[in-house]
Amino acid sequence: MSHDFRLKSFYKPAYCNYCTDLLWGIMNQGYQCTVCNAISHDRCLMESRKMSCTVKSGGYRPLNFISNNKIKDPLTAAVKTGHEFKVKSYYKPTYCHQCSELLWGLMNQGYQCTVCNFVCHERCLSSLTVDCTHLLSEQITNPIGHTWISPKSSANKRKWCNVCRKKITGSAMYCKVCRRYAHKYCIGHELNNCKECSSTCTTKTDFDHHWIEGNLTSHAKCEMCTKPCFTDLCLTGFRCGWCGITLHSSCFNAFIKSDKCKSCDFRDLSHMILPPYCVSMPISQRTLQQDETLEAISSTSFHITVVPTINEEMLGDAQEPVLVFINGRSGGNQGIELINGFSRHLNPLQVYDLSAGGPLPGLYSFRNVSKYRVLVGGGDGTVGWVLSGLDFMKDHLKCPVPPCAVLPLGTGNDLARALKWGGGYTGEKVMQLLYAIEDADRQPFDRWNVKFKEDFQLISEAEGAVECKTVTMNNYLGIGLDAEIALDFHQAREDHPEKFNSRLHNKGVYLQLGVQKTFSRDTSAELHQVMALKVDDKFVSLPTGLKGIVLLNIESWGAGSEPWGSHIEEGFEKNTYSDGMLEVMGLSGPMHLGRIKSSLQNGIRIAQGTNISISFSSTLPVQVDGEAWQQTPCEIEVNLLEQRAIMLRKSPNQQRPSSR
Structure with missing residues (x-):
């Protein structure tokens, strides 16, 4: 049966069944079939006539069935994501969290979840990729708590809370490991879904992506469609916390089903990162064994540190992880900021603060690794401290003389100058520092x-x-x-x-x-x-x-x-x-x-x-x-x-x- 399209004026938002775009204008915006109520732009009329006409009851619908006729009710299709949607009117510009486009109209422009504040068009209800928070909490099998810290005030600009999905305008917190943002009053409601840095499975050698929603970098590009996916208009898009690939929310489902979606390979950091599947931590429900703890004793302090166990057999031949030591007390606040930066880009279990226990816990955790590199952030005295730690541990290390790079955070930094690392840290990005370590030349160095x-x-x-x-x-x-x-x-x-x-x-x-x-x-x-x-x-x-x-x-x-x-x-x-x-x-x-x-x-x-x-x-x-x-x-x-x-x-x- 063919359509009987007639020119019509629409007095509330209406969408074309063929292209699903809004019908613009004040009067005579498009055509509507008198038999099945299908709606079409003038430009889509020829293609719309090719669609079969089926008599429907119920009268006018602002968004009718799209051209493939597969989705029967958008709200019914959205139930699987756990959201509890209600139609809502917005009185200031609001953007869809699925497609990041503006919600047009004067009233009842879109839907909002009463639980997590997720906002979307009616046409996007059938293709949602973000589950509601109460459903996500049931999907977490291994809860990992976040490590919340206070960022610089400038870091909060153009950020959105991952809990309430509202814009961050004042003070907030972010996780130094997975870079989720949240208002201070929202932290208690955040899910324990931080990056998993160790594994309980000793045979699995592949690793899934760890998806984090929103707050993408300004140069982010979608891995699926290669188009820019950054927006500061709402919380949308996805980023892998390990390899850093980014996706549009609307491209997420297609990516998951495509051949591009493989196990996370850590991309540029694959040679430097310590893969979580190679690391195991002592089980807290049992008494720790003697070889799972390390006592670092000095004349003024006593530290007992739980150290991870690294299974070298699961490391690839090309992998040479970087063991990072940063003196948190060096360079004012630079030391703490660098610890947070390296913890975010690498596995936090390969980043150590020297002001909290010295170098021995880190060296002990890498005792069974035959090939790795060391980065020391601090002054010349800090570098000497780590080198002395290597001397002390040489009989217990599989690699007693790892190559060492220097990140200058002290005052003189003469050793860093001699090795061409400069006279001081000038704010380089962590990724640039890691690239520099990857490309550095290895030199023998006399010690006396x-x-x-x-x-x-x-x-x-x-x-x-x-x-x-x-x-x-x-x-x-x-x-x-x-x-x-x-x-x-x-x-x-x-x-x-x-x-x-x-x-x-x-x-x-x-x-x-x-x-x-x-x-x-x-x-x-x-x-x-x-x-x-x-x-x-x-x-x-x-x-x-x-x-x-x-x-x-x-x-x-x-x-x-x-x-x-x-x-x-x-x-x-x-x-x-x-x-x-x-x-x-x-x-x-x-x-x-x-x-x-x-x-x-x-x-x-x-x-x-x-x-x-x-x-x-x-x-x-x-x-x-x-x-x-x-x-x-x-x-x-x-x-x-x-x-x-x-x-x-x-x-x-x-x-x-x-x-x-």
Whole structure:
């Protein structure tokens, strides 16, 4: 039976049966069949006539049956999603959470769920992809709680609450692991559906996508249709919390049914991430075994940390996960922000805050992994802390010398400068940092054993005795002038720690201390009068007038200065950190130190060698890698460690766009 279409004026929203678009206009907007009430645009009339005409009862419907005649009642079709929809009138612009298009009309423009506030067109009821919250709660088999933190105020702009689906206008919280946003008063109603970072199944090697609704990045593109899917008009769209792919809500069902929907392969991070199916955690319902806990003990603190177990057999040959250590107290708030950023992009079980237990828990969890990389975020002292942890754990690690990258968060950051990671963190995105680690060059790195042998015959009764000790040196060792300034800085920070929370302020204090030394009366003895130097079993005479002596392993010193210089001089070679030699350099005074800092002059070259011995007969300030103290008369022996470290040197050509 053919349609009997007649031109008609519609006084409330009506939609074309063929294209499902709204009929626009004030009068005579389209055509309606007098037999079955089918509606059509003028432009769709020829195609609409090809559709079969079936007599229907019930009179006029704003949205009639679409062209395939498969859906009998949109509200009935929406029941499977668990929503409780009611027709609603909106008095300000409102957008469909399914197709992200505007709800047009003057009254009764769309439907809204009375439980979760989901909003949609009537035509979208039959293709919903988002289940109601009460139905989602029943689908969770392994509840994982969220880790809520307060973001910067700027991070809340153009965000929508994942609980009440309303726009965030004031303070809010977000999960640092899966990046769900919520009002503070909505957190108690959020589902425990955070990313699953470990697995209870020891045989499954594939992993499903973890879908998170809404709040997509501005450059997001749909994996199905390749069109932009970002919108800040409502909570819509989906993002995988692991691989980062994004979808339109309207493309979600088609993607799930297509060949593109495979197990999550983590995309760009597949070589760096620790897959959850490789990780298992101790079961909380039973008593922990001894090898599942680690006690990190110091003189002032005691930590008991539950560590995950990693099954290396389930790691692929190409996978080399990154073990991340960040000092949360470094760089002001930068350390905490980076911990949150790496926890979001990687598996949180491979990211550790050094201020909460040190490096041993992380190293212990990776003890059975034969191939991995390490990223250390902090100052030079933090890097030395992690390298010392590797030395301590070397007999228990399958990979005792993993390649290490440095993320500079301290004040001087000389090691990071020498490895081309820069003098400080300048806000690079976490993905760019991970790309840089992936492209970095592996370099052998010399490390040195420094032994202090006390000469008790030279210590006066008034000065007393200091316990002999052995330390490991990575960067440099200083005696005299530069160590005295480092010691004054350390004492000032101990007296007022609240003031030393920025890199700029710390450098200002160093400058102030150097200026004070320049204009103050110098009463210290010249080093050639109290010190003897032996390099490779040969005595070396010290120049007169020396106020400081420095042993260099790297070319950077004093927050970026290069005191050894690059000029060619007979009897001396270029300074490198992998040549098995140390450079012995002298400082003549504060003015000389200032000229070195200003790159106007180099230090006084004295010697180069592998085995160095220094003895002095009076108490002098000493610093190793920035850690300074007063040292009583002793003999210092510096020898090359047999085990070199492997450091990651940033590649100058690394530049990849970030997709997340």
